Amino acid sequence: MRSLLDLVRRHADAHADRFGLAPTPFPGLGVVRVMRPGELQVAVQKPLIAICLQGRKRVTMGTTSFDYGAGEALVITADVPTTSQILDASPAAPYYALALELDPALLRRLSVEADLRPAGAAPVRIEPADPDVTDAAWRLMRLLGRPAALPVLGESLLREMHYWLLTGRHGAAIRGLGVVDSHAHRIARAVALIRQDYARTLRIGDLAAVAGMSESSFHQHFRTITTLSPLQFQKQLRLIEARRQMLADGVGITHAAHAVGYESVPQFTRDYARLFGMPPGRDMREARLSA
Numbered sequence: 001m002r003s004l005l006d007l008v009r010r011h012a013d014a015h016a017d018r019f020g021l022a023p024t025p026f027p028g029l030g031v032v033r034v035m036r037p038g039e040l041q042v043a044v045q046k047p048l049i050a051i052c053l054q055g056r057k058r059v060t061m062g063t064t065s066f067d068y069g070a071g072e073a074l075v076i077t078a079d080v081p082t083t084s085q086i087l088d089a090s091p092a093a094p095y096y097a098l099a100l101e102l103d104p105a106l107l108r109r110l111s112v113e114a115d116l117r118p119a120g121a122a123p124v125r126i127e128p129a130d131p132d133v134t135d136a137a138w139r140l141m142r143l144l145g146r147p148a149a150l151p152v153l154g155e156s157l158l159r160e161m162h163y164w165l166l167t168g169r170h171g172a173a174i175r176g177l178g179v180v181d182s183h184a185h186r187i188a189r190a191v192a193l194i195r196q197d198y199a200r201t202l203r204i205g206d207l208a209a210v211a212g213m214s215e216s217s218f219h220q221h222f223r224t225i226t227t228l229s230p231l232q233f234q235k236q237l238r239l240i241e242a243r244r245q246m247l248a249d250g251v252g253i254t255h256a257a258h259a260v261g262y263e264s265v266p267q268f269t270r271d272y273a274r275l276f277g278m279p280p281g282r283d284m285r286e287a288r289l290s291a
Contacts, residue, residue, distance in 0.1 A: 011144055
């Protein structure tokens, strides 16, 4: 873990943006550096594993909170809404983490090849980081200093990392993503459409058809897996994207509201305040002061 922290620190310190995010050339793999405890962040997470290497963080889904720190991994196995907050970080000892978005197609192939069976598990959980997973992650991060090896070895190491996730202590939570035609797989197809067309009015019948379910069954399984109704899920995606546009791109409130599909700016403002705890104008002023 210390060797992995050293590699993550080196990459994050050189490449982190003002939000603390540092992507890598590997699909879905990035590192995070945060210099001080922060405000609550709202997101609709994709399935991922985040390995904390230094500091401490709290993630809340619904009424359940999970604290995790160095040596522990957060596993999210469904597109679920979460709030999160860095609890322990400072300029002298920043929060560092490595995060990998899980590749459902790769998980399905590996599940078939390894003849793995699904196991039920909560969509958000904390586990000690698996040594096989962190070893594969360490070798992936080492490749960043060897550009000629990236196209040759990168894909195989990502595949290895997914394999250890499926077969190790995280496997019970992750295997459902690798089951062809499972409810999670079907709902994931509808979620992908909502993420792609979040600004467009979507009919429940169309989403149910994409999932291959009746409308009543689709509603039931969507809420069970994501904890939200399809319309609530789309609304949160819209509001989170609007906040990103205002923070990162500097667009105005009206422009952001219309860009994500709202026709009424007052309705956008009300929904925004319910999700983020304050109206967008005040949120942007406080964000600028904090920056």
